[in-house]
Amino acid sequence: MAVGPAILPVLHPINGVRLGIASAGIKKPGRKDVVVLEIAEQATLAGVFTQNAFCAAPVIISKEHLRQGANRYLLINTGNANAGTGAQGMQDGYACCSALAEAVGVTREDILPFSTGVIGESLPVDKIVSALPAALANLNDNLWAEAASGIMTTDTRPKGACVQFSYEGQTITLTGISKGAGMIMPNMATMLGFAATDAVVDAELLQALLKEAADLTFNRITIDGDTSTNDSCMLIATGKSGVVISKENETLYRLFKDALHQVMLELSLAIVKDGEGATKLVTICVESAATQKEALATAYTVAHSPLVKTALFASDPNWGRILAAVGRAGIENLQLDNLQIYLDDVCIVEKGGRADSYTEAAGKKVMSQENILIKIILNRGDISETVWTTDLSVDYVTINADYRS
Amino acid sequence: MAVGPAILPVLHPINGVRLGIASAGIKKPGRKDVVVLEIAEQATLAGVFTQNAFCAAPVIISKEHLRQGANRYLLINTGNANAGTGAQGMQDGYACCSALAEAVGVTREDILPFSTGVIGESLPVDKIVSALPAALANLNDNLWAEAASGIMTTDTRPKGACVQFSYEGQTITLTGISKGAGMIMPNMATMLGFAATDAVVDAELLQALLKEAADLTFNRITIDGDTSTNDSCMLIATGKSGVVISKENETLYRLFKDALHQVMLELSLAIVKDGEGATKLVTICVESAATQKEALATAYTVAHSPLVKTALFASDPNWGRILAAVGRAGIENLQLDNLQIYLDDVCIVEKGGRADSYTEAAGKKVMSQENILIKIILNRGDISETVWTTDLSVDYVTINADYRS
Numbered sequence: 001m002a003v004g005p006a007i008l009p010v011l012h013p014i015n016g017v018r019l020g021i022a023s024a025g026i027k028k029p030g031r032k033d034v035v036v037l038e039i040a041e042q043a044t045l046a047g048v049f050t051q052n053a054f055c056a057a058p059v060i061i062s063k064e065h066l067r068q069g070a071n072r073y074l075l076i077n078t079g080n081a082n083a084g085t086g087a088q089g090m091q092d093g094y095a096c097c098s099a100l101a102e103a104v105g106v107t108r109e110d111i112l113p114f115s116t117g118v119i120g121e122s123l124p125v126d127k128i129v130s131a132l133p134a135a136l137a138n139l140n141d142n143l144w145a146e147a148a149s150g151i152m153t154t155d156t157r158p159k160g161a162c163v164q165f166s167y168e169g170q171t172i173t174l175t176g177i178s179k180g181a182g183m184i185m186p187n188m189a190t191m192l193g194f195a196a197t198d199a200v201v202d203a204e205l206l207q208a209l210l211k212e213a214a215d216l217t218f219n220r221i222t223i224d225g226d227t228s229t230n231d232s233c234m235l236i237a238t239g240k241s242g243v244v245i246s247k248e249n250e251t252l253y254r255l256f257k258d259a260l261h262q263v264m265l266e267l268s269l270a271i272v273k274d275g276e277g278a279t280k281l282v283t284i285c286v287e288s289a290a291t292q293k294e295a296l297a298t299a300y301t302v303a304h305s306p307l308v309k310t311a312l313f314a315s316d317p318n319w320g321r322i323l324a325a326v327g328r329a330g331i332e333n334l335q336l337d338n339l340q341i342y343l344d345d346v347c348i349v350e351k352g353g354r355a356d357s358y359t360e361a362a363g364k365k366v367m368s369q370e371n372i373l374i375k376i377i378l379n380r381g382d383i384s385e386t387v388w389t390t391d392l393s394v395d396y397v398t399i400n401a402d403y404r405s
Numbered sequence: 406m407a408v409g410p411a412i413l414p415v416l417h418p419i420n421g422v423r424l425g426i427a428s429a430g431i432k433k434p435g436r437k438d439v440v441v442l443e444i445a446e447q448a449t450l451a452g453v454f455t456q457n458a459f460c461a462a463p464v465i466i467s468k469e470h471l472r473q474g475a476n477r478y479l480l481i482n483t484g485n486a487n488a489g490t491g492a493q494g495m496q497d498g499y500a501c502c503s504a505l506a507e508a509v510g511v512t513r514e515d516i517l518p519f520s521t522g523v524i525g526e527s528l529p530v531d532k533i534v535s536a537l538p539a540a541l542a543n544l545n546d547n548l549w550a551e552a553a554s555g556i557m558t559t560d561t562r563p564k565g566a567c568v569q570f571s572y573e574g575q576t577i578t579l580t581g582i583s584k585g586a587g588m589i590m591p592n593m594a595t596m597l598g599f600a601a602t603d604a605v606v607d608a609e610l611l612q613a614l615l616k617e618a619a620d621l622t623f624n625r626i627t628i629d630g631d632t633s634t635n636d637s638c639m640l641i642a643t644g645k646s647g648v649v650i651s652k653e654n655e656t657l658y659r660l661f662k663d664a665l666h667q668v669m670l671e672l673s674l675a676i677v678k679d680g681e682g683a684t685k686l687v688t689i690c691v692e693s694a695a696t697q698k699e700a701l702a703t704a705y706t707v708a709h710s711p712l713v714k715t716a717l718f719a720s721d722p723n724w725g726r727i728l729a730a731v732g733r734a735g736i737e738n739l740q741l742d743n744l745q746i747y748l749d750d751v752c753i754v755e756k757g758g759r760a761d762s763y764t765e766a767a768g769k770k771v772m773s774q775e776n777i778l779i780k781i782i783l784n785r786g787d788i789s790e791t792v793w794t795t796d797l798s799v800d801y802v803t804i805n806a807d808y809r810s
Contacts, residue, residue: 053739054732084728086758119725120759229729306711306797307805314806320524323489324634327459334458353491354525392711394806397799400712401719 003273003281003370003390006157009266011144011175012164014196016040016238019143021150024131026079026124027117032150034128036100036135037074037194043238045071046207047112048214050231056083057093057123058113059230065097069109074194074234075100075128078153078179082115082123083229092123099129103136114232116153116179116192148177151192154399155179155274161195161266163259167252170243172199174259178233178267180274193218193233193267198241199256205246209260210235217264220387221272222303235260272388277396280312282389283373290381294331298376299387301329309392312372317363319348326376334378342375343367408678408686408775408795411562414671416549416580417569419601421445421643424548426555429536431484431529432522437555439533441505441540442479442599448643450476451612452517453619455636461488462498462528463518464635470502474514479599479639480505480533483558483584487520487528488634497528504534508541519637521558521584521597553582556597559804560584560679566671568664572657575648577604579664583638583672585679598623598638598672603646604661610651614665615640622669625792626677627708640665677793682801685717687794688778695786699736703781704792706734714797717777722768724753731781739783747780748772 020036027033039045047066049059065071075096082089097111115123148158160177176195201209214233237245245256273281284303289295302308305325311318322341327334341349343366348358366372425441432438444450452471454464470476480501487494502516520528553563565582581600606614619638642650650661678686689708694700707713710730716723727746732739746754748771753763771777 052729052732053734053736054728054741084725084754084758086756089758119729229732304709306801310802310805313802316806320489323459324457324524327457327634329458331458336459349489351491353489353494392802394799394802396711397715397718397797397802400715401721401799 002156003278008145008148008158008160009162011148011160011162011177012173013141013144014173014175014238015141015198015240016043017196017236018139018141019147020135020137020139021143021146022131022134022138024077024124024127026077026127028079031079032146033078034131034135035076035147035150036132036139037076037147038139039072039074039236040238040240041072043236044201044203044206046203046210046235048211048233050229052229052231054084054229056081056115056230057085057089058082058115059232060090061093061097062112062114062232065109065112069107069111071112072106072110073100073104074112074114076114076151076192077117077128078151079117080115080121080123081117081119081230084120085122088122092125095125096123096128100132103132112234114192116151116230119229144175144177151177151179153179154276157274159267159270159274161263161270163262165255165259167243167255170241172241172243172256172259173197174263176263176267178271180271191218191231191233191271193264195234195263195267196236196238197260198238200239200242200244201237206235206237209257213260213264216261217268221268222300222387222389269388272390275390276399277393278390279370279393280391281371282312282391283371283386284389285373285375285384285386287375287377287384288381289378289383289385292383292385294329294378294380295383295385296387298326298329298331298378299385301325302374302376303387303389306392309390312367312391313393315364315368317343317348317360317367319354319363322374323349331378338379340377340379342373344373407561408683413550413553413563413565414567416553416565416567416582417578418546418549419578419580419643420546420603420645421448422601422641423544423546424552425540425542425544426548426551427536427539427543429482429529429532431482431532436484437551438483439536439540440481440552440555441537441544442481442552443544444477444479444641445643445645446477448641449606449608449611451608451615451640453616453638455634457634457636459489459634461486461520461635462490462494463487463520464637465495466498466502467517467519467637470514470517474512474516476517477511477515478505478509479517479519481519481556481597482521482533483556484522485520485526485528486522486524486635489525490527493527497530500530501528501533505537508537517639519597521556521635524634549580549582553584556582556584558584559681562679564672564675564679566668566675568667570660570664572648572660575646577646577648577661577664578602579668581668581672583676585676596623596636596638596676598669600639600668600672601641601643603643605644605647605649606642611640611642614662618665618669621666622673626673627705627792627794674793677795680795681804682798683795684775684798685796686776687717687796688776688791689794690778690780690789690791692780692782692789693786694783694788694790697788697790699734699783699785700788700790701792703731703734703736703783704790706730707779707781708792708794711797714795717772717796718798720769720773722748722753722765722772724759724768727779728754736783743784745782745784747778749778
């Protein structure tokens with residue numbers, strides 16, 4: 001199941017990025033499961049990684065190499081997460097990097113590895129290394145869509161986004177792909193995102209822009225709060241357009257920032273919509289909170305409530321569940337009388353109880369939609385936050401209970 | 406579905422407590438839905454209540470009357486939670502108390518009201534008041550089992566516990582009942598517990614004992630973290646045995662404390678075992694944590710992880726899910742290398758990865774049991790904490806999605 005149509009937009013090439021894809025037979029023979037992403041010299045890179053205390057080996061290595069190297073290649077495999085694999089996992093990750101480095105004539109630190117798939121099984125280094133010649137042989141700048149398929153695990157659809165904008169007669173392109181069926185991959189490790197632009201952005205600014213965009217997109221989606229050990233999101237700026245992004249040129253900076261935000265939002269919402277068993281895309285806006293912390297605590301408590309999520313699945317305007325979730329979000333001195341809750345533009349809670357104007361029919365109508373907005377107005381300050389989530393369906397349980405049996 | 410046999414133990418009467426039960430027809434005609442619990446004069450009372458910011462009206466009133474009154478009666482209804490009902494809800498709660506007070510010749514503050522059932526609908530005061538004469542007419546000290554049924558909502562079985570112990574030739578009895586199918590009642594408000602003893606315990610000590618016992622029992626069970634607006638747990642000491650519990654008599658104090666803990670534990674585990682859709686009772690022990698906070702954060706993160714819970718449902722020893730949940734529990738500087746995880750006595754994780762001695766068959770055997778222990782040893786200090794939970798089954802979603810449709 002997934003929400004909305006499975007349309008992959010046109011993914012324009014980024015001058016300075018080439019992609020190669022091959023079959024290593026990691027989990028299924030013949031499946032495209034290795035992607036090599038080649039980055040032009042002089043490009044800048046930025047990365048954000050999982051906050052899980054148990055980073056997978058490829059995350060540890062990528063963070064290390066991102067600090068050390070003049071990074072030229074991303075090496076991505078699906079089918080095995082190389083997570084929970086101890087010292088051997090680190091050796092295996094390094095071995096794959098070294099093999100690719102040798103094949104293309106760079107150093108090991110120039111390679112960033114990414115793995116997604118089953119946790120706790122050894123990375124099949126030989127299979128991956130054997131697939132490298134084929135991947136390098138088909139390096140091409142127009143394979144983003146194929147790469148989007150090549151990094152899938154239990155995803156039901158490839159995910160990509162592309163935004164172009166013009167500035168003084170020049171076109172700047174941002175293209176990205178992502179994978180993950182929520183944060184919630186069964187025994188899988190999970191979210192990967194790769195985006196690139198032909199703009200010139202220095203490394204420090206690129207990292208700041210990625211961090212800010214990820215915080216408002218990838219870090220605001222949740223299916224059930226199960227953060228994986230492998231989550232990684234990379235942003236590459238090849239500089240090939242010659243258009244320089246800097247804070248000095250405010251107009252251009254704003255245009256670029258908005259375009260980046262849009263690409264990242266589309267990539268992350270694609271993950272939510274492909275969430276396991278998902279039938280609804282749910283936007284939770286918390287408005288007029290006193291602090292960001294309480295806004296997010298409220299939004300996530302509602303987003304993670306199994307009772308709210310099953311009500312969403314049932315298209316049931318069961319507003320007491322939303323109210324109860326807000327009430328247990330841990331906000332001090334929260335006054336029920338000041339709280340308002342809306343489903344789209346239907347007010348369900350105000351003045352300490354059900355809104356006078358509320359009718360079950362109006363609530364039911366919103367809850368039956370595929371896209372639902374839950375707006376919670378705390379009336380305590382001027383901070384707003386938005387998170388996105390899905391419903392909790394019978395299919396979610398079936399998928400996650402059946403996965404290894 | 407529920408875990409284990411549905412056996413209600415013998416619930417011995419408590420001298421000084423009488424119960425009366427009647428049908429008010431709140432939700433279903435003929436259903437016993439009103440319980441009056443009469444408490445002898447000179448008894449002491451203690452109570453612990455929901456931490457949800459949106460307390461239901463009966464919780465607010467009970468807390469108020471507990472401070473003010475010489476409490477003589479508990480008035481409990483099922484079928485309507487009188488929650489999310491604003492100012493009208495408070496009036497309705499007071500009206501029921503006043504009616505009972507008048508009927509028995511005490512003041513309103515001597516009555517503590519408790520409601521459980523649907524949120525957001527007005528309390529049917531007239532129906533409840535009409536049922537009071539019948540409830541008072543059958544007041545009897547041997548109706549604990551009937552009262553356990555009388556406070557049920559979607560519970561599939563009545564819940565009660567009784568412990569007796571002897572001290573210097575005297576028998577002290579503790580009897581209790583509870584209701585709730587987890588914290589997770591669909592649109593219902595939820596957990597109620599009522600226990601009584603014939604020991605003499607002064608009010609301050611009784612409150613401390615109840616708080617301590619509740620923290621280790623009722624406050625350590627979770628189905629999905631959805632705390633209700635109505636959770637209440639009361640402890641009554643009638644004093645009729647004449648046996649005085651105080652810290653001066655350490656032996657007797659310890660005996661009483663242990664008996665109270667046992668009654669509360671049985672009452673709370675009965676709720677978990679009757680959790681919606683539950684097929685497993687899961688005990689999560691976190692050992693050698695540095696602080697209570699990190700022990701509980703770890704235990705609850707595992708207990709609330711939908712991926713862990715669906716693996717439990719599937720009897721799938723999917724240890725990577727447990728590891729990933731521990732990793733996202735927010736513990737600073739957690740070292741994977743020092744961590745050990747056991748399923749019963751089967752070591753699944755040590756030295757940074759899957760234990761060498763681990764076999765899938767051994768893991769599968771434990772996961773197939775109805776009672777499962779997940780032991781997580783952090784090796785950071787000397788604090789241990791235990792929480793209890795259930796699996797997440799297809800039935801859980803079905804029950805909660807179908808409830809109002």
